[in-house]
Structure formats: C-alpha cells, structure tokens
Amino acid sequence: NEEASSMKLQILTLVLCVSCALSGIRAASTTEKTISATEAAKLLVYAPRPDYPATARQKELTGRAVVLVRVSTAGSVLSATLRHSSGWPILDDATVAAAKRLRFRGGKSFAYEQTVTYSKNRASY
Numbered sequence: 001n002e003e004a005s006s007m008k009l010q011i012l013t014l015v016l017c018v019s020c021a022l023s024g025i026r027a028a029s030t031t032e033k034t035i036s037a038t039e040a041a042k043l044l045v046y047a048p049r050p051d052y053p054a055t056a057r058q059k060e061l062t063g064r065a066v067v068l069v070r071v072s073t074a075g076s077v078l079s080a081t082l083r084h085s086s087g088w089p090i091l092d093d094a095t096v097a098a099a100k101r102l103r104f105r106g107g108k109s110f111a112y113e114q115t116v117t118y119s120k121n122r123a124s125y
Contacts, residue, residue, distance in 0.1 A: 032070065032109040040112040043104040045075065050098035050116045052123040053090050061088045064117045065095040075106040083113060091118050098123075 063086030070078040080099035085092050095116040102114075117124055 032111050035110045035112050037112055037114060040069070040071075040104070040110070040114070043071075043075075043110075044102065045105055046101075046103035047125065048098075048101055050123040050125065051094050052118060053094055056088065056090045056094070056118065060120055061086075061091060062118050062120060063087050063091055064115060065092050066113050066115050067095050067099045068111060069099045069102065069114050070111045071102075071104050071109060073106055073109045075104040077102055078109075086118060091116075094118075094123065098125075 064084075065082065065086035066084035068079075068081045068083045070080075072078050077100050080096045082092050082096055086095065098116055099114055114125065
C-alpha cells in the first residue's frame with residue numbers, strides 16, 4: 001500500500017542521513033590532533049570565565065571537572081564531553097557549558113582536555 005511505501009522511504013532516508021553523519025564524524029575524528037591544554041590556550045581568542053551556579057555557590061560546592069573539547073578548523077567548539085566529574089552534576093553541567101562558549105583561532109581541528117576548578121568563591125580554568 002502507498003502509506004507503507006511512504007513510511008519505508010522515510011525510514012530509509014533517515015538511515016542514510018544517520019549513516020552519512022556518522023561517517024563524517026569518523027572522518028573528522030581521525031584528522032584532528034590531540035594537543036595539550038597549554039597549546040590550546042595559545043590558540044584561544046575568547047574564553048569567558050566559567051559560570052559558578054548560584055545554587056552551587058550557596059551550598060559551597062567545590063570540585064574539579066575535566067571536559068574533552070573538540071574544536072573545528074573554524075575555531076568553534078564541535079563538542080564538549082565530560083571526562084572526569086567534579087562529583088556534583090550542577091558543576092559538571094556548568095563545565096560543559098563553559099567549554100562550549102570557548103573560541104579559538106581557526107586553521108586546524110584539534111581536541112584537548114580542559115579543567116575547570118570550582119573553589120569556594122569562584123570558578124576558573
């Protein structure tokens with residue numbers, strides 16, 4: 001029937017789109033270089049201070065979280081993935097959000113690990 005054929009076509013299109021997207025991710029990940037945080041800092045053009053959520057500050061939550069940052073050739077963040085938890089989901093979420101706001105000089109894609117430290121009074125890279 002026509003409705004079933006249409007549904008099959010939609011599913012096939014979706015599968016092809018996902019397959020193409022995944023192959024693009026694989027291709028990008030094989031060409032990016034992993035660099036140190038020090039090397040990445042030299043390429044930074046915009047790094048606003050990480051937010052320290054008011055709730056976390058009121059509860060005096062502290063910790064250190066590490067995020068894997070993947071950067072495009074244009075200098076924007078492709079993804080930020082938590083690698084090491086601070087022990088507090090609210091701080092982990094703030095760390096990932098901070099990493100997504102970073103901007104770098106363009107030219108090469110790369111990945112690096114960024115640490116954010118939350119102390120009693122502030123958050124910092």
